[in-house]
Amino acid sequence: xxxxxxxxxxxxxxxxxxxxxxxxxxxxxxxxxxxxxxxxxxxxxxxxxxxxxxxxxxxxxxxxxxxxxxxxxxxxxxxxxxxxxxxxxxxxxxxxxxxxxxxxxxxxxxxxxxxxxxxxxxxxxxxxxxxxxxxxxxxxxxxxxxxxxxxxxxxxxxxxxxxxxxxxxxxxxxxxxxxxxxxxxxxxxxxxxxxxxxxxxxxxxxxxxxxxxxxxxxxxxxxxxxxxxxxxxxxxxxxxxxxxxxxxxxxxxxxxxxxxxxxxxxxxxxxxxxxxxxxxxxxxxxxxxxxxxxxxxxxxxxxxxxxxxxxxxxxxx
Numbered sequence: 001x002x003x004x005x006x007x008x009x010x011x012x013x014x015x016x017x018x019x020x021x022x023x024x025x026x027x028x029x030x031x032x033x034x035x036x037x038x039x040x041x042x043x044x045x046x047x048x049x050x051x052x053x054x055x056x057x058x059x060x061x062x063x064x065x066x067x068x069x070x071x072x073x074x075x076x077x078x079x080x081x082x083x084x085x086x087x088x089x090x091x092x093x094x095x096x097x098x099x100x101x102x103x104x105x106x107x108x109x110x111x112x113x114x115x116x117x118x119x120x121x122x123x124x125x126x127x128x129x130x131x132x133x134x135x136x137x138x139x140x141x142x143x144x145x146x147x148x149x150x151x152x153x154x155x156x157x158x159x160x161x162x163x164x165x166x167x168x169x170x171x172x173x174x175x176x177x178x179x180x181x182x183x184x185x186x187x188x189x190x191x192x193x194x195x196x197x198x199x200x201x202x203x204x205x206x207x208x209x210x211x212x213x214x215x216x217x218x219x220x221x222x223x224x225x226x227x228x229x230x231x232x233x234x235x236x237x238x239x240x241x242x243x244x245x246x247x248x249x250x251x252x253x254x255x256x257x258x259x260x261x262x263x264x265x266x267x268x269x270x271x272x273x274x275x276x277x278x279x280x281x282x283x284x285x286x287x288x289x290x291x292x293x294x295x296x297x298x299x300x301x302x303x304x305x306x307x308x309x310x311x312x313x314x315x316x317x
Contacts, residue, residue: 031202032211032236033105033112046272047109053231053238058271062283064290066246066263072293080151084263085218088243089119090150090297091289093141096213096239098285101278103213105236106270108196112236117141120212120237121154136209147297210235220245226266238270263290 028035050056069087076082096102096117103114120138137157145153176184194200205211210232219226219242226242244264251260265286269279289296 027198028110030107030112030198032116032205033107033114036104036111036113039111043111043272043275047106047111050272051109052233053106053270053272054233056270056272057231057268058279059228060267060269060279060283062265062267062287063249064263064265064287065251066261066290069263069290069293070246070261072297080148081155082147082151084220084243084246085121085216086147086151086154087290087293087297088218088241088265088286089121089139089154089216090147091286091293092214092216092241092282093117093119093145093150094289094296095282095285097141097143099278099282101274102239102269102282104273105238106272107236108198111273114213114236118212119214119216120209121216121218136215138207138209138212141213205235208235210237212237214239214241216241216243218243220263226264228266229268231268231270238273240268242266 028037046056069084073083073087080086096119100113103117105112105114118138118140120136122136137154139153139157142149176187179187191200191204195205209215212235215229215232215237217226217229217240223245225247226244229240229242231237231240242265244266246261246263248259249262250257251262252258253260267283
């Protein structure tokens with residue numbers, strides 16, 4: 001055996017660091033995800049051939065008939081203060097919960113199942129203000145929430161964002177802004193390196209808007225049609241949905257072309273997390289819910305003064 005006492009201090013430090021690096025690569029536990037050990041070899045190979053999300057991004061457009069959604073929101077808005085964003089987040093929450101492979105992410109060339117479902121949505125800090133800053137709200141999802149309860153939580157987050165108080169993200173951005181370019185580059189590199197080997201403290205990510213199940217941007221609130229958004233290499237979100245404005249378009253009904261109200265949603269998702277079946281099921285489920293929201297999100301009385309308790313509760317197995 002080598003005589004350890006004969007080694008220089010720097011050699012001992014280097015050897016310890018080398019051992020720690022090797023051990024770190026075998027660490028599979030994460031605070032935000034559970035390691036998925038059994039994966040088809042073909043899918044595992046994808047993580048090495050296409051290691052970044054934007055190498056594996058798939059784009060998909062879905063058209064949703066929106067006549068019933070418009071009627072529903074006209075009745076619900078005076079009571080619940082909700083709009084298309086609220087309804088879409090509620091529908092996506094149900095869809096992801098029922099298609100659990102959609103709530104996975106790849107990091108460190110490994111697949112993880114997210115421990116807590118969350119959806120991030122973007123909004124203006126001031127309503128329709130041209131110079132208003134964009135804010136993103138990460139909201140944990142609860143299986144027991146009704147649509148009314150979820151709408152109340154979303155509105156509470158919006159009020160907080162528009163109150164002028166500094167959020168967790170604001171404080172982070174201010175700190176980053178103080179760093180010189182070289183220091184900021186090193187910080188981002190170190191952040192990714194620690195996240196890669198599952199050594200990044202959870203405190204750095206638990207409030208981060210991009211460590212989430214999906215990101216939603218409602219461009220319809222700005223009177224715009226949706227685009228196809230890229231996925232972020234930062235964070236763990238594998239799904240990005242852009243929601244457009246509801247507009248009149250020609251549609252086919254019983255073999256005839258008629259004018260209908262249509263909501264267009266454009267998805268970008270990381271194909272490494274799913275074989276495509278779960279993704280298809282989730283997208284169709286969102287379409288089903290928003291095509292008939294009164295059935296799936298909860299019934300409103302004619303005077304919109306009461307709301308049923310059905311809402312977005314996830315069906316329990």
